[in-house]
Amino acid sequence: MAYTRSAIVTGGTQNLGYYAALDIARQHPDWLVVVCSRSDREHAADSINEALKQRNTVFLPVDLSDSKSVRNFAKDWSAKDYPPIQALCLNAALQFPDKIVYTPEGIEATFAITHVGNSLLFHLLCPHLASQARVVITSSGTHDPAQKSGLPDPIYTTGEELAHPPPAIANGPGRGHYANAKLANVLWTYALHKRLSQKVPDRGIVVNAFDPGLMPGTGLAREYSATMRFVWNKVLPKLAPVLRAVYSANIHKPSDSAASLARLAVSPEMAGISGKYFEGRKEIPSSKDSYDEKKIEDLWNWTVRYCAQDESEVERFENLK
Template sequence: MAYTRSAIVTGGTQNLGYHAALDIARQHPDWLVVVCSRSDREHAADSINEALKQSNTIFISLDLSDSKSVRNFAKDWVAKNYPPIQALCLNAALQFPGQIVYTAEGIEATFAITHVGHALLFHLLCPHIASKARVVITASGVHDPANYSGLPPAVYTTGEELAHPPPAIANGPGQGHYSNAKLANILWTYALHKRLRQRIPDRGVAVNAFDPGLMPGTGLAREYSAPMRFLWHKVFPKITPILKTVYGGNIHKPSDSAASLAWLAVSNETDGISGKYFEGKKEIPSSKDSYDETKIDDLWRWTLQYCAQDDTEAARFEGFT
């Protein structure tokens, strides 16, 4: 079958990403839906195809902590001449609750996976993104200290200090890196929205940030201790209604949050909406710091400088060509 468009979901083999890919594939059997992760041990693509009695979902390996893997993904995408990308869901994330973890390239791992790898992927694939495409970045309410999430509050100094934290940050609680990375997701959403409107307004590419809420049972806790993993995977999912009553309404099953993610990515109702932050299907304000233009511009400059291999590529990334 000749597919008309493509949709890409990072972290698409499990939980939120899996269900979002399933929803998109169901709504658009004429699209190629690509689920990405380091591996597909659960055969997610096959599972989606079997559930829908379709064959439009495939798996492509992608390690967001490794720039070579991201570049190989993009090269393979071009070589295989896949259809234009209509929906790009930058969803993958990971927490490291203990001591700081670095990638092989020397970047703090939470920031590398959650922000840097996604930014590089976007810039490499930008020439293959369709007119009026949607980019949805999975953020989190933990970025906002006003939400009292229980995680350390996000503190943005510079992009360089999130990538290579000084001792004051590096030696702090590991979950603080997650709060910081999620703030970076929203800062980058606003930076990207502004520059898309300036550089390529005629293409109408939209970008929004999305908070799926707390989703007990997802793979986010796979780096936690065995007792915490047991609670997260076996206990909390069974008492989600109680948790919602006690802690508030933004606690969901992955499939429910995925419906909102798919809605942002493909629904006609969200056509033309860009530069916003959503909690589920509701547009809400993000944190005070997330609107700081100094922070937004700093992250944009640092990201381009780090991701681009040379001045020519930096110019291409900056101009979205």
């Protein structure tokens, strides 16, 4: 079958990403739907195809903590002449709750996977985005201290210090790196929206940030201790109705949050909406810090400089070519 468009979901083999890919594939059997992760041990693509009695979902490997892997993914994408990308869901994230973890390239791993890898993937795939394409970046309410999520408040000084944290940040709670990375997701959303509207308005590409809410039982806690994994995977999902009543309404099953993610990515009612922050289906203000223009510009500039291999690529990334 000749597919008309592509949709890509990073972190698409499990939980939120899996169900979002399933929803998009169901709505668009004429699209190629690509689920990406380091591996597909659960055979997510096959599972989606079997559930829908279709064949339009495939798995392509990418390790977002490794820039070479991201570049190889993009190189292969270009070489195989896949259909234009209509929906790019930059969803992958990971949390390291204890001591700080660094990638082989030497940057803090939560930030590397959650922000840097997804951002590099966007820049490399930007030439392949269709007219009116949509980019959705999965953030989290943990980026906003006012939401009192239970995680440490994010500390944004510079992009460089998120990548290579000084002792005050490096030696802090491991989950603080996750809050920092999720704030970076929102800052980068606003930076990208600004540049899309200024530099390539004719392409009609939009970008929004998305908070799926707390989803007990997902793979986010796979780096936690055995006891905490048991609580997260076995206890909290059963308590979700109680938690919604006494703690927060923003607690959902992955499949429910995935429907909201897919809505942002493909629903006609969301066409043309850009530069916004959504909690589920509701547009809300993001954190106070996320609107700080100095932070927005610092993160954009650091990300472009870090991700680009040379000055010509800096120019490409800056101008969204």
